Amino acid sequence: MKDLLMPWYGEIKFLHLIFVAIWAFSTAVAYQNYVLPAFRKALDNPDDADAIAHRNRMIEAFDRGVVLEHVAFPMVLLTGLTLLWLGGWSPESSGWLAAKLTLVLLVFIPMEIVDYRISHFSRPKREMRLAGDMDSYEAAIAFHWRFLRVSTVLVVTTIPTAIFLAVVKPF
Known part of the structure; x- marks a missing residue:
């Protein structure tokens, strides 16, 4: 199998x-221009029904929009593991790779597990809203908002770090 895939190393990396x-x-x-402003407005105006309805529309649309991201992540893992295997890369011999894999294992995979749960494995927020289960709906939105606030800091720091490590290979 390795002999079959090795000539395609560059394409797999691409x-x-x-x-x-x-x-x-x-x-x-979507997060920066739609979700974040909608949440801020709703938090600043908790009695404004229009602000709350807009927040709800934005987070429900965001739930649908993350499908592309959630299809891409397993492919990142699959192609990354394939590159490791084909290239003979080793965390023991490549400090940059050890650091990058640490980010993958300790940040990206746990973050994506929670993200998949929120978006795909929990009862959909839209379904809760349409069923009139507003307590569960508001709890789901509050949990999603907390997740987004934490994960945003992780995303803007660790993803560029991982890309830097892979491109520059500083150690």
């Missing part, structure tokens, strides 16, 4: 980079 870009950046614009 796919890895494309999937990294999709995973890393596909929700950034």
Whole structure:
């Protein structure tokens, strides 16, 4: 199998980079320009029904929009592991790789597990709202908001760090 895939190393690396870009950046614009302002307005105006309804529309749309990101992430892992295997890379011999894999194992995978749960494995927020289960709906939105606030800091620091490590290979 290795002999069959090795001539395609460059193409696999290209796919890895494309999937990294999709995973890393596909929700950034929606979060920054739609979700974040909607949440801020709703938090600043908790009695404003229009602000709350807008927040709800934005987070429900965001839930649908993360599908691209969530398809890309397993492909990042698959292509990354394939590159490790084909290239004979080793964390023991490459400090940059050890650091990058540490980010993957301690930050990216746990973060994505929570993100998948919120977006795909919990009862959909839209379904809760339509069923009139507003206590569960508000709890789900509050949890998602806390997750977004924590994960945003992780995303803007660790993803560029991982990309830097892979491109520059500083140690």
